[in-house]
Amino acid sequence: MDTFVTTLSNGLAMLTDPGFVLVVAAATLWGIMSGSMPGLSASLAVGVALPFTFVLNPVQAVASLVAVLVGVNYGNSLPAVALGIPGTPAAILTAQEGFQLHKNGRGATALGVTYVASITGQAVSILVFIAFVVPLAGLAYLFLPAEIFAMTLLGMTAVIGLAGRSIVKGIAAGSFGLLLGLIGRDPINSVPRFTFGVHQLNDGLNVIAVVIGLLAVSELIRSMRQVYEWRAKMVNVSTAFPPLSVIRRCLPAIGIGTVVGSIVGILPGASADAAAFLSYQQAKSRSKTPEEFGHGSLEGIAANEAAQNACQAGDLIPTLAVGIPGGATMVLILAALTMHGLIPGPLLLRETPELLYGSIAGLIVATIALVILGWPLARLAIRVATLNRSIVLSSALTLVIFGVYVLHQSAFDVLVLVFFSVVGYFMIRYGYPVAAAALGLILGGRMESALRQGLLLSDSDLLTMISRPVTATILVIAGVLLVYGILTERRLRARARAGEPVVRADDEDLPPSQTMINVGVNE
C-alpha cells in the first residue's frame, strides 16, 4: 500500500511542471482529433506523432504518446455516434448502438454516456496500472540473461499467437523482424553483419524509420486504395448533456467495462477491440433490458467505452514492466523508448523510475484533459470526421516523412522508411503481421545478447539455461500462447470452410465497416 501511495504521489508531483502538462494536453487533443477521423487508426495517430517526440525528454515523449492513445480511444466514439462510423474498430459497437440512438433523437444522451464511461474507465485503470506495474517491476531482480531471453521469446510468441491470423506467417514475420534487429555490428565482437558495405547500417537500421514504415506509412498507402467521403452523412448533433439519472442507470455497465478492460489490457496481444467486445457481451448478459442491445442500448455504449478506455493502462503494464507490448501501438511506444536510448525490458523501470511516474502523470493529465475538453470539443471532433479524407491521408503521409527526416536530417532514414512501408503494405495485404516484424526489430539485439550471455553463464549448456525455474515457466507460457494461436487458427479456418464469419474480434487491420459487416453481434 505504501509503495502504491508513494508511486501515485510521485506521479502527481510531475503535474507541477507546466511544460509537461501542456505537452500532454496537446497530445491528448491530437489523439481526440485523429481518433475522430475514421480511417486514421490508433497506430497511425501515434506513428505520426512519434518522430516529433524526439525534441522532448524520454518521460515527456512516452507520456505524450500515451496521451495520444487516451485521446484516440475517446475520439473514435464521436463519429461512431453521430455518423454511424467508428473512428477505429474498437468503437464498432458504440457505432451500432449510438447511431441508432442518434437517429431516434437521443444523440446527445449517447454522447454523454460515452463521455462519462470513457473518463471513468480511464480514471480507474490508472489505479489498476499502478497496482500491477509496481509489483511486476519489483520482480526485475529475478531477471538474469536467461530470463530476459525467455521474456523476449514470450513477447514474440504473444504477438504471433494472439494478434496474428496465421501462425506460420506470424513466425515468418517475427523471424524477419528479428533478423532486421541483428543488422549492424555484433554486440560482442563488433563484426559487421548484413551491412553490405553501407556505413549507415553499421549501427543497425533506424528503428523509428522502420517501425513507422511498417506500421503507419504502410497503412496510409493501403488506405489510399479507396476514395470516399463521409460529408454526405453529416447531420446536426445536439450536445446538451443528459440528466444524471440516465448516467446512473449505466453505472453497472461502466463497472463491467472497466473491470474487463483492465484485465484484458494486461494480456499481451489482446487489444481494445477484444476488451470492448467482451465487456459488451458481459453487460448484455447482466442487463435488465437485454432486448435493447443492438437497437440503441446506452448500457452497451457504456460497457464498450469503459472497456476500450480501461484497456489503455492495462496495455502499458506488460509494455513498461517487462518489455512485452500489448499490440502495434505499444510497439511504437517501445520504439520511442529505443529512440531515446532506453532499453525496454524488465530492468527499465528500476533503472528509470521517472518513466513510471511520467506515465502515471501522462495518464492523469490526459484524463483531466478529457474531462475539461472532451465534452466541449465533441461537436468540433465530429466535424473533423468529415474533413476531406484524401487531403487528410496525403497530408499525414507528408507529415510522417517530414517527421522522420527531422530526427537526424538523414535522407537515408527516409529511404529506409519508404522501403519498409512498401514491405509493410504487402505484409498487411497478404496476412503477415507487421506488429510481429516491428517487435522483432526492437527485440532482436536484446534477444541475442541475452541468449549469448545466458549460455556463457550456463557453461554453454542450453538445457541448463532454460531449465532455470523462472526461465522454464516463461517458456512454458510462451508455448501455451503459441498452441492457443494454432488452435484458434484451426478453428477459424474450419469456420471459413463452413461459410461462417471468421473475423477475430481483435482484428485491428480491417476497416471499421468491413468488421461490422463480418462480425455482427449475437442477438
Place this chain on the structure above:
Amino acid sequence: MDKRVDLLFGILLVALGLSAFVLASQFRRGTVADPLGVAGLPRALAVTLAFAGAAVVVRRLATWRESAGWLVAPEGASDDASYPASAWRPYVVIGVLSAYVVAFPHVGYPITTIAFLMFTMWLMRIRSWWRLIGVSVGFTAVAFLLATRVFHILLPVGPLSAFGLR
C-alpha cells in the same frame, strides 16, 4: 487475394531465408569466443524464415484447387466492401513517394513537397485547383517554418537558395 502472389511471397521468403543463411555463414569470426558466435542466431533465424516460407508454399499448393480462379479469401486486411478500390493507386503512390525521397535532397524540400502533395491529392481525386495549391503550399510553408524557425533544423531548399531562402 491472389493466390499466385501469396505463393510468390512464400517462395521469396524461402529465398530470403536461404540467402540470409549463406551470408551469415560468411561472417568473420570474432576474437571473443562464445557458444553461439557471430553467426549463430542469424543462421537459426534464417532457417526459421526459410521453413516458414516453405510452409506457406506447401499450404498454398495443397489448397490450390480448392478455389477456381486466382482469387481466394483474403488473409490480410481487405478493402472496405462499401466502396470501390483501386489496385494500381498504391503502386503509383509508392513510385511517387520514392521519387519524392530521391529528389528531396537535390531539388529541395519546398518544391518537392508541394509537387508531391499536389500529385497525391490529385491521385486521390481532388480536382479543385484552389484546394490542390492551397493545401500543398500552406502545409509545406507551415512545416518549413516549423522546422527552420522553431526546431532550427536545416532543410534542403535546392534552387530556391538563390532567392535567399534558408
